[in-house]
Structure formats: C-alpha cells, structure tokens
Amino acid sequence: MKQSPYFLRGRFWIESPTGTFLGQGRVVLLEHIRTYGSISAAARVMNMSYRQAWQLVNTMNSHSTAPLVESVTGGKGGGGAILTATGERAISLYYAVKQDFEQFLEQRSQQLDW
Amino acid sequence: MKQSPYFLRGRFWIESPTGTFLGQGRVVLLEHIRTYGSISAAARVMNMSYRQAWQLVNTMNSHSTAPLVESVTGGKGGGGAILTATGERAISLYYAVKQDFEQFLEQRSQQLDW
Numbered sequence: 514m515k516q517s518p519y520f521l522r523g524r525f526w527i528e529s530p531t532g533t534f535l536g537q538g539r540v541v542l543l544e545h546i547r548t549y550g551s552i553s554a555a556a557r558v559m560n561m562s563y564r565q566a567w568q569l570v571n572t573m574n575s576h577s578t579a580p581l582v583e584s585v586t587g588g589k590g591g592g593g594a595i596l597t598a599t600g601e602r603a604i605s606l607y608y609a610v611k612q613d614f615e616q617f618l619e620q621r622s623q624q625l626d627w
Numbered sequence: 628m629k630q631s632p633y634f635l636r637g638r639f640w641i642e643s644p645t646g647t648f649l650g651q652g653r654v655v656l657l658e659h660i661r662t663y664g665s666i667s668a669a670a671r672v673m674n675m676s677y678r679q680a681w682q683l684v685n686t687m688n689s690h691s692t693a694p695l696v697e698s699v700t701g702g703k704g705g706g707g708a709i710l711t712a713t714g715e716r717a718i719s720l721y722y723a724v725k726q727d728f729e730q731f732l733e734q735r736s737q738q739l740d741w
Contacts, residue, residue: 521639521724
C-alpha cells in the first residue's frame with residue numbers, strides 16, 4: 514500500500530477509577546515542581562494561577578496510590594514542594610505510554626487507506 | 628503483571644498535509660447529512676449554526692481528494708446535500724481507525740504499571 518500523505522494525531526490521558534489522573538499538562542506541572550521546588554514558581558512559569566496549580570496537584574495526589582508532590586516546611590527558602598518518588602514514577606509512566614501512543618499513531622498512519 | 632484499575636483514554640483525528648481533515652464531530656456531521664439530506668437539518672440536530680456546519684463541510688471537502696458532500700438542487704425538497712461515495716469512504720476510514728485506536732488504548736491499559 515502506498516504511503517498516504519494523511520496522518521493521525523491524538524491525545525491521551527490516564528484515568529484512575531475515580532477521575533482523570535495524568536495528562537500532558539499535569540505532567541509538565543510535575544516537571545516544573547521538580548525543577549523549581551515550589552508549586553507557585555511552577556504555576557508562574559506555566560502562566561497558571563497558584564490556586565489552579567494547587568488544585569491540579571491535589572487532584573493528582575487524590576487519584577494516586579501515594580502523593581506525587583509533598584510540601585516541605587522550613588529551611589532557607591521558607592518551605593516549598595518536592596516531587597516524591599511516586600511523582601517521579603508517574604512522570605516515567607506517562608512518557609512510557611506516550612512513546613507507545615506515538616508509535617501507534619505513526620504506524621497506523623502508514624496504513625491509512627486514503 | 629496484575630491488571631491495574633488505571634486505564635487510558637484518548638482522542639484522535641486525521642490530518643491532511645494542509646490541515647485537520649476528520650475528527651469525531653466532523654464524522655457525526657457527515658452521518659447526519661447522510662440521514663437528513665441537508666446541511667441545515669444536520670446542523671440543527673447537532674445544535675450548531677448552519678454557517679458552522681457549512682464551514683466544516685467546506686473544510687473537509689478542501690482537505691479531501693474529492694468532495695465528501697455535494698449540494699443537490701431542484702426536486703421536491705427544493706435541494707439539499709448528499710454524502711458522496713468519498714464521504715462514505717471517509718466515515719468508514721474514521722471508524723476503522725477508531726476501532727484500532729480503542730484497541731490500542733485497551734491493550735496498553737492492561738499493561739499499565741501503576
């Protein structure tokens with residue numbers, strides 16, 4: 514079959530039994546929290562309100578088997594937020610699925626009968 | 628590996644070299660045009676303006692190798708729109724990909740390490 518110039522695009526997200534757990538935006542938020550050690554700094558760089566970022570973190574935590582982000586108090590910076598080992602696993606899980614998802618779209622695109 | 632209660636959801640659409648060709652909403656619009664023989668009736672049942680529906684049809688036609696919908700003039704009803712054979716093929720193509728897409732999501736869900 515000749516290769517078609519038409520192709521597939523798509524989005525995916527990971528659902529927990531009780532609601533959406535992880536999508537692209539949430540994973541990027543986790544990565545920024547890891548980088549900046551702070552929900553408010555992560556929110557700022559994503560042009561998102563602190564409230565919105567905090568709610569997303571809260572939602573992810575509540576749909577997870579263990580928290581992805583934990584608050585830390587004290588220290589020089591006066592506290593902040595850290596990505597837990599579970600948070601790291603969540604990021605890895607997302608990108609592992611993303612790779613398979615993109616591979617599916619690419620392979621299926623090559624078989625598009627159009 | 629145990630089956631996880633977490634699972635994947637997603638969306639896909641088909642792109643032409645110059646822009647989006649087909650997605651779920653557009654395919655439903657084509658199906659309603661087939662049913663009602665009219666873009667305005669299809670728009671009405673989808674709670675969409677005629678202008679919006681007409682633009683979607685126009686976009687699909689312009690991104691296709693041949694028109695998916697053609698206008699018919701005259702006759703008892705005073706004209707309307709028909710789905711062409713190419714339009715039928717587009718609907719079939721979309722659902723064939725959709726089936727594979729859903730199968731991918733389901734199979735990958737079963738391997739979710741979470």
